Amino acid sequence: MKSPLQKRLESGKTTITAEIMPPRGTDVSTAIEHGKKLKEYVHAINVTDCSRAIVRMSSLALCKLLKDEGIEPILQMSCRDRNRIGLQADLLGANALGIQNLLCLTGDPVRIGDQPDAKPVNEYDSVRLLEQVASLNNGIDPVLKELPDGSTNLFAGAAADPNCKGFDGLRRRIERKKNAGACFFQTQMVMNPKVLERFCKEIAEPLEIKVLAGVFLLKSAKNADFINRVVPGASIPESIISRLDKASDPFIEGKKIAAEQINDFLSLTQGVHIMAVKAESSIPEILNRANINLKQT
Template identity: 55%
Template sequence: MANPSNQSDQVKSTTSLLGQAIADRKFLVTAEVAPPKGSDPFHMLEQARQLKGRVHAINLTDSSRAVMAMSPLAASVLVQQQTGIEAVYQLACRDRNRIALQGDLLGASALGLCNILALTGDPVKSGDHKDAKSVFDLESVRLLKLIAKLNQGIDINEKQLANGGTNLLAGAAVDPQLGSWSGLVRRFERKLEAGAQFFQSQLITDFDRLDKFMHEVGNASGKPILAGIFLLKSAKNARFINKYVPGVNIPDSIIDRLAQAEQPLQEGIAIAAEQVKMAKDICQGVHLMAIKTEHLIPQILDLAGVEPIAQD
């Protein structure tokens, strides 16, 4: 039987590969894979395997848009263990109080997960369980502060943890297209002060606004900003997103281009690749979202001229 103390040392010394890529100032590529609304992980794992060697990490979403799905903690462990690709465990405050958040974070660390994306969470009323009770005991900034405490070996009440602290790399979301510039800057700075080590953006369509954000705010932070790139499959898909996803405004020029294309999906791939190219000149990485068609992400990256990631 292995010595428990040795196992504990191994957990504490775990280093995020994403964190190493950040330290090496690589152009970062992450992608999003949604856990299933069911207990069979087969399709999720098959989609994730298509990304081997093309992404630094895969995000596992936490019941995105408040639509119930498999636990992102379980999904992250499955992806990491069965595909060999590092996971980013998305953790939302919507459904958990501070006791549950701390318990899940400690469990994640024990299971070998390193990367956390700290989120407030989409409102319950936008999802498929509208009668559920929201929690929101904390929000994303306070969750980031909580993660920093756990890394220091103390809980939210500053009581010592058994066997020292965690070694979690905390990230946060940012929306450079937010209507209020002052609100955007204030929220970003609060997350930075709370310990965010990387930022993944919401879906970007206004690259002039992204460029302004990077020049005036993002670059000075010293932390990588990954632009959110979404694979639009058709004009209908784009209109649906405009209608139902808060804060997104896909311009008519893109919708018209998709509508006029003989092969809308291929046109969507071309648009996403063009956006990746633009992001390469503006920020430190991209976060790719291709819901249920994650296997197309390598094609987008190839068109954009993003080389495969060297496997050590």
Template identity: 55%
Template sequence: MTSNFKQAIIDKKFLITAEVTPPKGGNPQRMLEVAQLLKNRVHAVNITDGSRAVMRMSSIVPCYLLLQQGLEPICQVTGRDRNSIGIQGDLMGAYSLGIRNILALTGDPIIAGDHPQAKAVFELESVRLLKLIEKLNLGFDINNKPLIDGNLNLFAGAAVDPQSKSWSGLQRRFEAKINAGANFFQSQLITDFDKLDLFMNQIAVGFNKPILAGIFLLKSAKNALFINKNVPGVHIPESIIKRLEKADKPLEEGMKIAAEQINLAKDICQGVHLMAVKREDLIPQILDLANIPPLIN
């Protein structure tokens, strides 16, 4: 069975995904309420896996809960916290629950999060994780032993950073992920759309893999300055920071900026990945501002 997200890629639609954080605790109600607001507005909802190395509920359970509510999930899986035995077990379990889309990530460093004393694993980084998923899809485990109870059929994607300072490193890593089985790419936060355009025309061209530009809702100038200071590889331009500083309603200005960026991305790549941390409820309004209509089932 083809996932709705995969079918949207096959149909070459402009793809819209959004990120939702799992609960920090045992009650998923808030997450589910937020996710419901995204129904018929996005092709799939990403559930993060310990993003920024902050402990939260396993991404698999929220993905299953979204499926139960008619929402298509993309389950993020990182190599930071589990060895190959644990990851294979989780992927098989996710597949058995109906989860089909996986975003394979290396994972943020432990020191960045709320459990700096925890022990990192990193047996698998993103490329090796993609290769593992490919093996499971073919019916073999990481040691080339057959899966006696059936192969998987996971649709794997990966992250990409078109604003990377190392152009050769970006190209090498991007191609390695494609060769390892990545079917789609969601980018890190994009602010330099000229660089995104260069990436699409100099590196991504010819591979026929959808690239979704990361669009981040900036809530204030303070929020933008915090990101510049604390998120590696991201630089919010001074012009955007000044817009937010001068705005009577910075949050509304941030929504306008995000909508403008969606429209910039429409002329460059095949989709957008929306990140509105703690304000995912505003994503439908941002899409309205960008004149992106609800999806047609």
């Protein structure tokens, strides 16, 4: 059985995804409420896995809770915090819980998080994790010849950064991920349509990969400056920062910019992936501004 996300992407239809963060604690009510509201606007919801090396509830746990609410989850899995046995166990567990969609990530370095003295694992990187998923899907046991209790049925994707300055290296990395089993790619935030166009025409299209372009909600010029300083690979143009700075209401302007990007990016890719950190409730408004109707896509 294919997941609804897999069926949609394979059909070639426009696909909209978004992401939410698990709580830093045990109260999941806000996260679940975000998920319920987004259900009417997106086809699937990513659940981040301690992004930026900051501890939050298990992505797997929140994905299961969203699944129970009839919401299509995408489990983000970082290699930073678990060795191969831990990753293998979580993959088997996710499949048993009916969570099929997976985004394989190497993970942000521990040093940028709020527990910089924690010990990173990184026995696998995203490519090796993708290979592990493919192996389990094929019924191959990590030690024995075959899984004695059944294979997995996981739909794995990976991340891509079109802003990467080493374009030949980026092409090789994307090719490795595809060959390892990546069935779709969600990109990091993109602020320049020309950057995305080059990525699509020179890498994605020749490799025949499905791309969901990353749209990031900027809240102010200060917010944009901060992201440029601390987020690896971020490249927010001065023109956008200036536009936010001059706006009478920067937050509303940020929503307008995100809506414009959605329309620009959908002419280049199969879909978009919307990131609105700590402002997930704004995603429906952004999609409405972009005139995106889930029933019409």
